[in-house]
Amino acid sequence: MRKIAMLFWAVAAILTLAVAAYVLRPMLRKSGDAGRAAAYDMQIYKDQLQEIEADLARGVLSPTEAEASRTEVSRRLLAAADAAESEGTGGPAPRSATQIAVGGTVALVIAGTLGGYVILGAPGMSDQPLVNRMGEIQQARLDRPSQEEAEAMIAAENLPPPTIPDTAEIAEYRRLVPQLEQVLLERPNDVTGHRLLAQAYLQLGRVTEARMVQDRVMNLLGNTATATDYAEAAEIRIIAANGYVSPEAERALAEGLQRNPGDPVLRYYSGLTLAQNNSPELALRIWAALLEEGPPEAPWVQSIQSQIGGLAAAVELQRIQNGGAPALRGPDQETIDAARDLSPQDQIEMIEGMVAGLSNRLATEGGTPAEWAQLVRALTVLGEIERRDAVLAEARTVFAANPDAVAAIEAAAQ
Numbered sequence: 004m005r006k007i008a009m010l011f012w013a014v015a016a017i018l019t020l021a022v023a024a025y026v027l028r029p030m031l032r033k034s035g036d037a038g039r040a041a042a043y044d045m046q047i048y049k050d051q052l053q054e055i056e057a058d059l060a061r062g063v064l065s066p067t068e069a070e071a072s073r074t075e076v077s078r079r080l081l082a083a084a085d086a087a088e089s090e091g092t093g094g095p096a097p098r099s100a101t102q103i104a105v106g107g108t109v110a111l112v113i114a115g116t117l118g119g120y121v122i123l124g125a126p127g128m129s130d131q132p133l134v135n136r137m138g139e140i141q142q143a144r145l146d147r148p149s150q151e152e153a154e155a156m157i158a159a160e161n162l163p164p165p166t167i168p169d170t171a172e173i174a175e176y177r178r179l180v181p182q183l184e185q186v187l188l189e190r191p192n193d194v195t196g197h198r199l200l201a202q203a204y205l206q207l208g209r210v211t212e213a214r215m216v217q218d219r220v221m222n223l224l225g226n227t228a229t230a231t232d233y234a235e236a237a238e239i240r241i242i243a244a245n246g247y248v249s250p251e252a253e254r255a256l257a258e259g260l261q262r263n264p265g266d267p268v269l270r271y272y273s274g275l276t277l278a279q280n281n282s283p284e285l286a287l288r289i290w291a292a293l294l295e296e297g298p299p300e301a302p303w304v305q306s307i308q309s310q311i312g313g314l315a316a317a318v319e320l321q322r323i324q325n326g327g328a329p330a331l332r333g334p335d336q337e338t339i340d341a342a343r344d345l346s347p348q349d350q351i352e353m354i355e356g357m358v359a360g361l362s363n364r365l366a367t368e369g370g371t372p373a374e375w376a377q378l379v380r381a382l383t384v385l386g387e388i389e390r391r392d393a394v395l396a397e398a399r400t401v402f403a404a405n406p407d408a409v410a411a412i413e414a415a416a417q
Contacts, residue, residue, distance in 0.1 A: 150240055150249040154211055157245050165208040176203045194223050205239060214243040221255075233259030234268040241272060248276040257396055264403040267293055271303035273400045278314055285369050285401055287314050292404050358382065362394065369401065372408035376415035383416055391416060 148156065167173055183200040187193060197220045204213035217239045224232055237255035241248055248256075253276050259269045274289035290307045297304060358381050364370065365378060375398045382391035395416060402408040 147250065148247075150214070150244060150251040153244040153247050153249055154214075158211075167206075167208050173206065176206045179203055180207070192223060194220060197223065201239065205242070210239070210243040214239050228258075230259040230263030230266050230269065233262070234266060234272075237272055238268065241275075246275075248272065248279055252276075257400070260399055260403055264399065264406060264409065267296070267301065267303055270400075270403050271307065273403065274307075277400070278310075282366060283314050284367065287311070288369060288401070289403070290314065296404075358387075362390075365394075366397070372398075372402060372405070372411055375402075375408075376412045379412055379415040 180200065180203050183196055183203065187196050187200060190196060197216055201213045201216040201220060204210070204216060217236050221228055221232065221236050233255045237248075237252045237259065240252035240255065244252070252272070256269050256273050256276065259266060260273065263269070270289055270293055274286040274293070277283070277286035277289070290311055294304060294307055294311070358378070361374075361378050361381070365375060375394070379391055379394055379398070382388075382394060395413060398412045399409055402412070
């Protein structure tokens with residue numbers, strides 16, 4: 004609980020500093036604008052109080068966290084009101100006095116933020132905001148082979164074709180395929196016929212052809228495609244790629260989960276996606292929940308049971324690689340003194356580095372819905388909309404079985 008609480012304050016400091024850096028720029032530019040800046044501050048703090056109440060109602064903040072945030076924002080609101088009143092009765096404060104006051108406030112916020120970061124982050128590591136683990140994971144996902152590239156690589160291996168049992172059912176599929184192919188030449192928009200042909204190809208081991216026909220099914224369905232349709236499309240793509248989850252398969256999973264977050268097939272393959280992309284702990288959480296839900300005879304349960312041991316070992320290995328370092332103390336006086344001299348641009352760069360650290364931890368270790376919501380809000384404040392949307396998509400997968408958590412995280416993006 005202490006770690007979670009400290010994480011909240013670290014992220015809260017990030018958000019406060021981001022807003023402060025933006026709001027204080029006009030004050031530092033021109034002292035005559037102090038009255039307007041104070042009035043603007045008051046509106047900002049009023050809006051923040053409303054956001055705190057909304058977050059409390061949604062469950063993003065606990066009552067204790069909400070009360071602490073409410074107290075701090077109220078204090079700042081009163082200070083802004085006093086500043087506005089002083090501006091109305093006297094002249095503007097000297098530029099030097101304004102800068103001293105601003106510097107003192109920013110220094111206090113930075114000191115508090117750094118304190119939280121030292122406990123939660125990894126300040127002993129070299130500065131690498133663009134080469135951290137989160138960036139590596141995202142880059143690896145961007146660089147992975149497409150569906151067609153994966154199928155081409157498999158074909159280039161010249162593997163022997165799968166052994167198809169000589170059963171009455173298989174014989175029926177063999178008889179049915181030429182008939183379906185002929186019918187679909189005459190009726191190219193027949194969704195049912197294409198579904199049957201895709202399944203027939205799949206049963207006969209003609210997986211690439213099955214994938215292509217299923218793609219045709221999805222094109223015909225368009226916006227009417229259901230979660231089950233997307234699950235079938237993703238599954239056939241994964242089978243055609245010999246178990247590899249391509250970007251195209253992952254997009255189908257995401258579309259399906261938006262329509263039915265609780266679908267077990269979609270959740271199983273989403274866990275497989277995470278396992279293949281260096282997020283074994285998140286995958287383990289999804290699969291463990293599916294095992295608990297059952298039923299025991301479900302095909303995804305049997306598949307999870309055959310793989311979960313190796314996944315748990317990968318999680319433990321990742322923890323060993325990431326752990327073992329001694330506990331770190333708070334920032335020394337030299338660090339705090341240096342922080343006082345940061346320009347607004349430097350402050351924003353520091354914020355971005357801290358947010359990257361939080362993104363990395365959630366991507367590799369997971370976290371609570373409140374932590375994911377705080378990250379979404381931080382990225383929104385920084386204007387990192389594409390990254391925010393990527394985090395939202397990941398959160399929908401991780402908390403697919405918890406619609407309330409997904410709703411709270413999505414609300415943080417508003």
